[in-house]
Ligand SMILES: O=C(CO)[C@@H](O)[C@H](O)COP(=O)(O)O
C-alpha cells in the first residue's frame with residue numbers, strides 16, 4: 001500500500017492548528033511541506049519557523065520539499081525544525097552527492113526531486129545516497145496544476161533502475177494527484193502520493209484522504 005502525503009501548500013494557513021489536528025486523525029502518513037524561495041521557483045511559501053511550530057502539533061513524518069537554490073546551506077536548520085525526510089532538487093544543488101550524504105549524516109532520510117524536464121537516468125550516480133526520489137508531475141511552484149502524463153514513463157524507468165541496482169529507495173510523485181490517477185500511479189510503482197489541491201479544496205479533507213487511501 002502506498003503512503004499518502006497531503007501537501008499543506010493548499011491548506012488554509014490561518015488554521016494550521018486545525019489542519020494539523022485533522023491530519024493527525026486522518027489516514028495520512030506524512031505531512032508534505034513545500035518550502036519555496038522565489039528564486040528556484042516563482043513563488044515564496046514558508047521556512048523553518050513555520051515547520052518548527054507545526055512540529056509541536058504532530059508526530060507524523062515531516063516530508064520537507066525544498067524548492068530553494070543551494071539547499072545545502074540549510075540542512076541543519078531544517079533538521080532542527082523537525083524534518084524527517086529532506087528533499088532537495090537535482091537542478092538546485094551543484095554538489096548533489098555531497099548534499100545527499102550530508103542530509104543522511106544529519107540524521108534524516110535523503111530525498112532528491114526532479115523537475116518534469118529532468119531525465120531519471122541523471123540520478124544513476126547519486127542513487128545509492130537516496131532514500132526518496134520525488135518525481136515532479138507538474139512544474140514546481142504552485143498547487144492545483146495539471147498532472148503531466150509523461151510521469152508514468154519516468155516512474156517505470158525508476159523502478160527498473162531500482163531493481164537493477166538492488167536498492168530500496170521510495171518513489172514519490174508530486175503534483176496533480178487525484179482520485180482518477182492514484183490507482184494507475186500505484187500500479188506503475190509509486191510508493192508515496194503527494195496531494196494538495198485534491199485534498200484541501202474538497203469539502204471534507206478527512207474523508208478525501210480516506211477515499212484516496214482506500215483506492216490504493
Ligand atoms: O511541490 C509542489 C508544487 O511545487 C507540490 O507539493 C504541490 O503542493 C502539490 O499540489 P497539488 O498539485 O496536489 O495541488
Ligand SMILES: [Fe+2]
Pocket residue numbers: 007032033034065174194
Ligand atoms: Fe512538493
